[in-house]
Amino acid sequence: MRLKGFEWLIAWRHLRDADRSTHYMLFFADFILWAGTLQLLFVTFWPYFHKVHALAPGEWREARTAMWIVYLGISAKVTIGASLFWFLFAFLLEMFTIFTAISIMGVFLGTAAPIVFLSVMSGFENDLKTKIRSTKADVVIEMRDDRPFTDWQAVEAKLEGVRDVVGVMAYIETEVIMKHASNAAGMGIILRGVDPVRAPYVLGIQRMLKGGSVSYLQHPEEIPNDIFGYGEPEEGKRVLPGVLLGEELYQHILRVFVGSEVDIACPMCGVGPTGPIPKLKPFRVAGHFYTGMYEFDAKLAYVSLRDAQKFLGMDGEVTGIEIKTTTPEVAGQVAREIEGRLGPAYDVRSWEELNRALYGALKIEKLAAFIALCFILLVASFSIAANLLMMVTEKAREIAILKSMGARDGAIVRIFVAEGLYIGLVGLVIGVIGGIAACLGLARYGLPLPVEVYYIEQMPVVMRASEIAAIGLAALALSCLATIYPAMLASRIHPSDGLRFD
Numbered sequence: 043m044r045l046k047g048f049e050w051l052i053a054w055r056h057l058r059d060a061d062r063s064t065h066y067m068l069f070f071a072d073f074i075l076w077a078g079t080l081q082l083l084f085v086t087f088w089p090y091f092h093k094v095h096a097l098a099p100g101e102w103r104e105a106r107t108a109m110w111i112v113y114l115g116i117s118a119k120v121t122i123g124a125s126l127f128w129f130l131f132a133f134l135l136e137m138f139t140i141f142t143a144i145s146i147m148g149v150f151l152g153t154a155a156p157i158v159f160l161s162v163m164s165g166f167e168n169d170l171k172t173k174i175r176s177t178k179a180d181v182v183i184e185m186r187d188d189r190p191f192t193d194w195q196a197v198e199a200k201l202e203g204v205r206d207v208v209g210v211m212a213y214i215e216t217e218v219i220m221k222h223a224s225n226a227a228g229m230g231i232i233l234r235g236v237d238p239v240r241a242p243y244v245l246g247i248q249r250m251l252k253g254g255s256v257s258y259l260q261h262p263e264e265i266p267n268d269i270f271g272y273g274e275p276e277e278g279k280r281v282l283p284g285v286l287l288g289e290e291l292y293q294h295i296l297r298v299f300v301g302s303e304v305d306i307a308c309p310m311c312g313v314g315p316t317g318p319i320p321k322l323k324p325f326r327v328a329g330h331f332y333t334g335m336y337e338f339d340a341k342l343a344y345v346s347l348r349d350a351q352k353f354l355g356m357d358g359e360v361t362g363i364e365i366k367t368t369t370p371e372v373a374g375q376v377a378r379e380i381e382g383r384l385g386p387a388y389d390v391r392s393w394e395e396l397n398r399a400l401y402g403a404l405k406i407e408k409l410a411a412f413i414a415l416c417f418i419l420l421v422a423s424f425s426i427a428a429n430l431l432m433m434v435t436e437k438a439r440e441i442a443i444l445k446s447m448g449a450r451d452g453a454i455v456r457i458f459v460a461e462g463l464y465i466g467l468v469g470l471v472i473g474v475i476g477g478i479a480a481c482l483g484l485a486r487y488g489l490p491l492p493v494e495v496y497y498i499e500q501m502p503v504v505m506r507a508s509e510i511a512a513i514g515l516a517a518l519a520l521s522c523l524a525t526i527y528p529a530m531l532a533s534r535i536h537p538s539d540g541l542r543f544d
Contacts (some may be wrong), residue, residue, distance in 0.1 A: 049460055084109040086403075146472075151418055151422070153514065158481055163533070173335045174393070179393070182390075183388055184362040184391075185388060191342060194540065197363060200383055204383075209366035211241060217231070219309070220304055220305070235346075251330070252331060254330060266300060283326070285326070291341070296537075304327060311355055327503050427527060430525060452533070454535075456529075458525050466522065474513075
C-alpha cells in the first residue's frame with residue numbers, strides 16, 4: 043500500500059487541533075521541572091558548603107539534617123521524572139488533539155517500558171554469565187564414560203594451532219570437606235586444583251582476588267603468618283600447601299585469615315585394609331576471592347594442581363582441560379574444531395552447553411516478559427482504534443466531500459492507515475529516545491540494590507539493538523493493525539450519508 047502526499051497531509055490535519063491552547067500545562071510542567079532541578083542542585087552542593095563530605099559516613103548519615111538531605115535527593119529525582127513526563131504530555135497536547143496525545147503516550151509507554159525492562163534483564167543475564175565464566179573457562183574437555191584422564195599432556199599438544207585459543211590449563215575438581223577451629227563440624231566444598239601460572243589467564247583468578255596472591259599456591263613458603271597471631275610463630279611456621287577460598291567461605295563460614303590453617307578431608311581418597319578411609323591434610327589460607335555468586339563464594343576453593351594430585355592420589359591424572367577463547371561468542375566454534383581433532387573419546391563442551399538449562403530458562407523468561415510487556419502496546423493499539431473510530435464519526439462530512447470529489451475507497455483507507463502510522467511513529471520515536479535515555483541514566487548513576495539479596499551493588503543495564511528493534515517492530519505492527527477496522531468503516535461511508543445531517 044503506497045500512500046500519496048495528499049493522503050499524508052489529510053491524515054496529519056485530522057490529528058492536529060490548531061484551536062486548542064494548553065500553554066498553562068507547559069508552564070506548570072516547567073515550574074515542576076525547575077523545582078526538582080533546584081532541589082537536586084541543593085542536595086549536590088549543600089554537603090560541600092557545610093563540610094559534611096569531610097565526615098565519616100557513619101557520622102553524617104546518622105545526623106538528622108543529613109537524612110533530610112537524602113530524602114530531599116530522592117524527592118528531587120522523582121519530581122524531575124514526573125515533570126518530564128508531564129512536560130511531554132503537555133507538549134503533545136499543544137500539537138495534537140487530546141485523544142491523539144493519549145494514544146501517543148500509550149505507544150510511548152509501551153515502547154519505553156519494555157526497552158528499560160529488557161535491558162535490565164539483559165544486564166542481569168550478562169552479569170550472571172560473566173560470573174559463571176569467571177570460574178569456568180570457555181571450553182572444557184573431559185573423558186567420556188568417566189574414564190581416567192591420564193593423557194592430558196598429549197591432548198594439550200594437539201591443541202596447539204587452534205584458532206581463537208588464548209589459554210589452556212589442566213584442572214582437577216572434586217568434593218571435599220573443609221574444617222577450621224571456628225567451624226568444627228566442617229563444610230562441604232568443591233576443591234579445584236589449577237596451575238597457578240596459567241590460572242590467571244584462563245580463569246582470571248587474579249582479577250577476583252580480595253586478598254593474598256595466586257603465586258602463594260606455587261610458593262607456599264611465602265604465605266604470611268596469620269595476621270591475628272592465631273598460627274605458629276613465623277620462625278617456627280610449617281610450610282603447608284596453600285588454598286584460595288571464596289569470600290563467603292573465608293569471611294562468614296570459616297572466619298579465617300590469610301595464613302590461617304584449615305583441614306581438608308577427602309572421605310574416599312585413602313585406602314585401608316577394609317576399603318576406603320577418609321584422608322585429612324592441613325592447608326594454609328593463601329588468599330580469598332569474590333566472584334559475585336553466593337554458590338561459588340561459599341563452596342569453592344583453589345589449590346595448586348600438583349598439591350591436588352598428591353592429596354587426592356591422582357598422580358598423572360586430571361579431571362579435564364579448560365580452554366580460554368578470544369571472545370565468548372567463538373567458544374562453540376572452537377569446541378567443534380577441537381572435537382574434530384580429538385575424536386569421540388573426549389567430551390568437548392562450550393560454556394553455553396555446560397549451562398544450557400540455565401541460559402534456556404533465562405531466554406524463556408525474557409520472551410515471557412516481552413510478551414507480557416507487549417500488552418501495554420496492545421492497550422495503546424485499542425486507544426488508537428477508539429481514537430480513529432471517533433474520528434470517523436467526527437470527520438464523516440469531510441470523508442463525504444472527498445468521495446464526492448472523486449476519492450476512492452482505497453484512498454480513504456490509506457488516510458486512516460496514515461493516521462495510525464503517525465501515532466505509532468511519533469510514539470515509537472519518543473519511546474525509544476526515552477527508553478534509551480532511562481537506560482543510560484541507570485547505567486550512569488545506578489540504582490542501588492541490597493547486596494545481601496542480589497549479591498550485586500547496583501542494577502546492571504545492557505542495551506541490545508536486536509531487542510530495541512523487536513520492540514519497535516511490535517509497536518508499528520500493532521499501530522497498523524489498530525487502523526484496519528476504522529479505515530474500513532470510513533471507506534464504507536456513502537457521500538449522501540455523510541452530508542445528510544450537515
